[in-house]
Amino acid sequence: MNINGQHFHTIWAEAGNYNIIRVIDxxxxxxxxxxxxxxxxxxxxEAISKMTVRGAPxxxxxxxxxxxxxxxxxxxxxxxxxxxxxxxxxxxxTRPTAVNLAYAVDIIxxxxxNETDVKRMTNRAFNKAEELKHLEIxxxxxxxxxGLPLIEQIARQKPGKPVNIxxxxxxxxxxxxxxxxxxxxxxxxxLNGIPVHVWVxxxxxxxxxxxxxxxxLQQQGVPFTVIPDNxxxxxxxxxxxxxxxxxxxxxTRTGDVCNKIGTYLKALAAFDNGVPFYVALPSSSIxxxxxxxxxxxxxxxxxxxxxxxxxxxxxxxxxxxxxCPIANYGFDVTPxxxxxxxxxxxxxxxxxxxxISNLFPNEKRRLH
Amino acid sequence: MNINGQHFHTIWAEAGNYNIIRVIDxxxxxxxxxxxxxxxxxxxxEAISKMTVRGAPxxxxxxxxxxxxxxxxxxxxxxxxxxxxxxxxxxxxTRPTAVNLAYAVDIIxxxxxNETDVKRMTNRAFNKAEELKHLEIxxxxxxxxxGLPLIEQIARQKPGKPVNIxxxxxxxxxxxxxxxxxxxxxxxxxLNGIPVHVWVxxxxxxxxxxxxxxxxLQQQGVPFTVIPDNxxxxxxxxxxxxxxxxxxxxxTRTGDVCNKIGTYLKALAAFDNGVPFYVALPSSSIxxxxxxxxxxxxxxxxxxxxxxxxxxxxxxxxxxxxxCPIANYGFDVTPxxxxxxxxxxxxxxxxxxxxISNLFPNEKRRLH
Numbered sequence: 001m002n003i004n005g006q007h008f009h010t011i012w013a014e015a016g017n018y019n020i021i022r023v024i025d026x027x028x029x030x031x032x033x034x035x036x037x038x039x040x041x042x043x044x045x046e047a048i049s050k051m052t053v054r055g056a057p058x059x060x061x062x063x064x065x066x067x068x069x070x071x072x073x074x075x076x077x078x079x080x081x082x083x084x085x086x087x088x089x090x091x092x093x094t095r096p097t098a099v100n101l102a103y104a105v106d107i108i109x110x111x112x113x114n115e116t117d118v119k120r121m122t123n124r125a126f127n128k129a130e131e132l133k134h135l136e137i138x139x140x141x142x143x144x145x146x147g148l149p150l151i152e153q154i155a156r157q158k159p160g161k162p163v164n165i166x167x168x169x170x171x172x173x174x175x176x177x178x179x180x181x182x183x184x185x186x187x188x189x190x191l192n193g194i195p196v197h198v199w200v201x202x203x204x205x206x207x208x209x210x211x212x213x214x215x216x217l218q219q220q221g222v223p224f225t226v227i228p229d230n231x232x233x234x235x236x237x238x239x240x241x242x243x244x245x246x247x248x249x250x251x252t253r254t255g256d257v258c259n260k261i262g263t264y265l266k267a268l269a270a271f272d273n274g275v276p277f278y279v280a281l282p283s284s285s286i287x288x289x290x291x292x293x294x295x296x297x298x299x300x301x302x303x304x305x306x307x308x309x310x311x312x313x314x315x316x317x318x319x320x321x322x323x324c325p326i327a328n329y330g331f332d333v334t335p336x337x338x339x340x341x342x343x344x345x346x347x348x349x350x351x352x353x354x355x356i357s358n359l360f361p362n363e364k365r366r367l368h
Numbered sequence: 369m370n371i372n373g374q375h376f377h378t379i380w381a382e383a384g385n386y387n388i389i390r391v392i393d394x395x396x397x398x399x400x401x402x403x404x405x406x407x408x409x410x411x412x413x414e415a416i417s418k419m420t421v422r423g424a425p426x427x428x429x430x431x432x433x434x435x436x437x438x439x440x441x442x443x444x445x446x447x448x449x450x451x452x453x454x455x456x457x458x459x460x461x462t463r464p465t466a467v468n469l470a471y472a473v474d475i476i477x478x479x480x481x482n483e484t485d486v487k488r489m490t491n492r493a494f495n496k497a498e499e500l501k502h503l504e505i506x507x508x509x510x511x512x513x514x515g516l517p518l519i520e521q522i523a524r525q526k527p528g529k530p531v532n533i534x535x536x537x538x539x540x541x542x543x544x545x546x547x548x549x550x551x552x553x554x555x556x557x558x559l560n561g562i563p564v565h566v567w568v569x570x571x572x573x574x575x576x577x578x579x580x581x582x583x584x585l586q587q588q589g590v591p592f593t594v595i596p597d598n599x600x601x602x603x604x605x606x607x608x609x610x611x612x613x614x615x616x617x618x619x620t621r622t623g624d625v626c627n628k629i630g631t632y633l634k635a636l637a638a639f640d641n642g643v644p645f646y647v648a649l650p651s652s653s654i655x656x657x658x659x660x661x662x663x664x665x666x667x668x669x670x671x672x673x674x675x676x677x678x679x680x681x682x683x684x685x686x687x688x689x690x691x692c693p694i695a696n697y698g699f700d701v702t703p704x705x706x707x708x709x710x711x712x713x714x715x716x717x718x719x720x721x722x723x724i725s726n727l728f729p730n731e732k733r734r735l736h
Contacts, residue, residue, distance in 0.1 A: 202687075204570065204572060205596045210675075210688045210689075211688075214689050218691075218692070224693065225693045225694060226675065226688050226692055226693065227675075227696075228597070228629065229572060229598050230572060230597050230629040230630025231629055232633070233636070234632065234667070234699075234701075237632070237662055237700070238662075261596065261598040261599055262596070262597070262598025262599070264601040265634075268633070268636040268637060268640055269632070269633055269636060272636055294606075299602070307578075307596060310678050310680065310685060312678065314683065314684065316682065316685065317679065317680030317681060317683055318681035319575055319578055319678060319680040321399075321578075321579075321582050321583050321586055322681075325592065326593060327593050327599065328595075328596070331602075332598075332601055332602035333605065
């Protein structure tokens with residue numbers, strides 16, 4: 001997608017010097033646009049943990065490049081297979097909730113583990129990271145195409161009026177490589193001339209909605225309105241939301257959806273008001289090994305300072321009293337019963353084990 | 369309640385000079401503690417509109433003092449009855465949602481309208497404002513006493529463990545004169561040695577939770593944790609909330625509860641997880657004239673800058689992109705079906721027309 005009219009991916013290998021990986025730094029957006037350079041495994045790990053990059057598909061791809069960078073800097077101080085295993089295990093601990101990270105690292109590891117030559121292993125790691133990156137782009141593009149008819153259908157029911165879509169957090173192209181997950185159908189609709197308007201949940205505490213989703217939509221010229229996270233229920237009660245569309249950090253094989261904290265509250269409101277609640281996700285976000293989202297998905301607890309301080313244009317201010325106890329959970333789980341459907345790269349299915357396995361019959365085997 | 373160990377009300381007439389009304393300025397709390405002086409009708413009106421004072425019971429009482437100040441400054445340029453009527457009508461437009469404002473002004477107006485002497489009318493206005501103030505204190509104290517057994521009952525079921533109560537916005541003593549509405553039972557429990565812990569919703573966009581409720585609880589020594597508004601559902605799913613307790617800006621005679629935007633989302637989550645959702649309110653917050661909260665209560669839309677900028681310790685920062693469309697609704701309506709009970713000054717009742725009218729059989733007549 002575009003920033004100031006120039007096409008970008010969120011991560012890329014430097015042209016002419018593949019040993020340098022560049023990412024869009026999402027920490028200061030929308031107030032500053034910076035590009036950050038990753039030269040080492042630690043750079044990649046820190047980019048993920050400090051949320052220079054974030055979003056389930058993007059952290060998976062960044063982790064893959066991180067393994068490449070680890071091999072590039074291999075010092076011969078321990079056997080290559082031990083080193084590879086250690087780096088992969090270490091990378092997988094960086095953030096606990098999004099399954100894409102472990103998924104990407106596992107793919108890389110399986111792809112490399114029988115390789116004995118470090119140069120060849122490094123090349124293979126790079127190529128696999130590139131492949132995963134392009135796969136995510138393809139997935140997001142396909143999600144956009146599959147989701148588009150849902151928006152078209154609503155548009156036909158209210159000719160001349162915009163389709164109002166509520167989204168939470170950022171599941172746009174900044175969370176991915178290009179297109180995005182939840183926002184891919186929105187971009188496709190906009191490009192197809194369907195009038196859309198997006199209600200953008202601010203998404204406290206890190207404000208990915210008001211900072212990143214708003215920035216993305218503004219850059220692509222899609223009409224939107226930022227709202228506090230408290231607002232969605234009221235809008236749905238008054239018929240101002242036609243559809244909720246969110247991403248996912250991990251979805252169980254039974255269709256329970258783990259996503260940014262607060263998603264569950266919007267799903268409840270959608271259900272209570274008959275508004276369809278759709279989740280857009282590449283299969284890399286499905287954890288085929290688990291069945292119960294509430295008990296089996298680890299929920300990241302992040303630093304309380306993310307709630308205590310808010311950064312914006314003009315600096316950083318403290319918004320809670322001194323010495324104030326704060327809890328900061330990163331995600332919650334929306335039970336499958338509240339989900340109208342999953343929009344995947346292979347099409348739309350119900351959030352049930354049967355429909356998910358119909359769409360992805362070989363996934364469970366492939367992953368284990 | 370206390371600030372730094374000293375007892376305060378949120379509003380009071382200056383000792384020795386009743387012509388000066390003082391209020392705690394809630395705009396800079398918890399970072400600055402200021403007392404503001406109201407000398408004119410305009411001062412009172414501005415204190416309400418700019419949220420120097422806020423909270424349904426408090427704005428009602430402030431409006432009453434405002435009419436007193438208007439009469440104090442009567443200039444003889446129009447007939448007294450016309451002036452009184454104009455001032456009352458004007459005051460009622462200050463904020464649309466909380467019914468307490470209109471309620472208090474109507475009481476004052478009915479009390480004064482047949483008075484012909486301006487001095488006597490002024491004195492009667494002052495005395496009525498004082499009476500309304502002390503009535504609200506009594507109401508809140510009684511709400512505390514009636515709500516206490518609900519907390520005691522939960523405490524008995526988990527001996528030695530704190531009762532976890534989630535609250536949204538500020539319905540504490542700062543929203544009232546003393547004790548508060550939703551927090552009154554919490555303070556009573558704390559004073560009775562029952563271990564309580566309050567989950568404090570931040571309450572965007574104005575952060576009344578993280579700023580005012582956190583400040584109040586900290587000052588009274590009640591354990592609490594501030595959470596982003598997105599968090600409550602997750603906590604309830606994991607058994608970390610025993611009870612939700614909120615206030616109300618207007619409740620219909622059928623039990624629909626209008627309160628700070630986002631309350632409805634917490635009510636849905638409570639209902640979905642079998643957590644009792646209670647609303648604490650004095651009868652001055654019940655609008656006996658209306659039956660449908662969703663269609664009959666005007667929802668205030670406030671300035672978008674309240675979402676665009678956040679003020680805290682260290683200044684003010686902009687948290688949305690430049691030129692970003694923003695919507696800022698102040699309240700939402702929780703349907704009666706989601707409410708476990710109303711805690712009023714006369715006791716607890718179900719959120720139904722029958723039970724409310726049993727508790728307040730004469731209210732409808734009195735108000736019309």
